[in-house]
Amino acid sequence: MVPRFFVSARLRSSLKGCFAGCFVFVGANIYFGSERFYEEYIMPTLRYIDAEKVHNLSIQMVKYGFVPRMKSIDEPILHSTVWNRQFKNPIGLAAGFDKNGEAIDGLGKFGFGFIEIGTITPQPQPGNEKPRVFRLTEDRAVINRYGFNNDGYEAVRARLIDYRQRNSANKDKNKTRNK
Structure with missing residues (x-):
């Protein structure tokens, strides 16, 4: 044959x-x-490619580190304290891009001072019917009507706990001894 x-x-x-x-x-x-x-x-x-598919692909790319790392370092004048929380700069990622807290590590490479995830419901839910993401090419913008699609409280909470455990090592200087 x-x-x-x-x-x-x-x-x-x-x-x-x-x-x-x-x-x-x-x-x-x-x-x-x-x-x-x-x-x-x-x-x-x-x-x-369909806008929602690109959004999902971009989350996966960020999650696995296929993104450029910011090359600049935030100047100390940009450091901010708001409600007793320290931020390296005042520019943050608004809620909704990483709806389920999957790509927080990768998003940190972009230099954001803070990152918000999406709205989380007690139980997982699929959100609105598709199509629910629309490009405005002339305006270089996107409209989304996702409808709070998310993995639910327990799944997202577990991801955030894992993230915090991996990133909360004590980073203070060691004590020096005078001899």
Whole structure:
């Protein structure tokens, strides 16, 4: 029996090399945080995909660290204290992007002073029927009507406890002894 799609070994090898090269190119641009790469390649490509699917994909990309890291350090003048809470800067991510608290670690790479997650209900719920996310291309904006879709209180609480445990190590300096 002859395979329906036959590709010579040489062509197969060339295709593997091409895909490997593309993988290295994309990986290097993500690793080094090339803003130009995101603006010229990633964003235009994502505009051809359903807005809600892109949102879900972006959460997964952030969750697994496929995002550029901010290269700047917040100046001390930006540090703020509000209601006895310390913030490294006054710019935060509004509630709703990471509705279930899945990507807090990755979102921290963007340099936000604080991150809010979405509204959490006592029980998981699917939210409104689709379509519920709409692009306003001319305005470079998005409208969402998700309807509080979330994994429920217990699942999100467990994620937040895990996050806090992984990020609450005592970071003070060691005591020095004078001899």
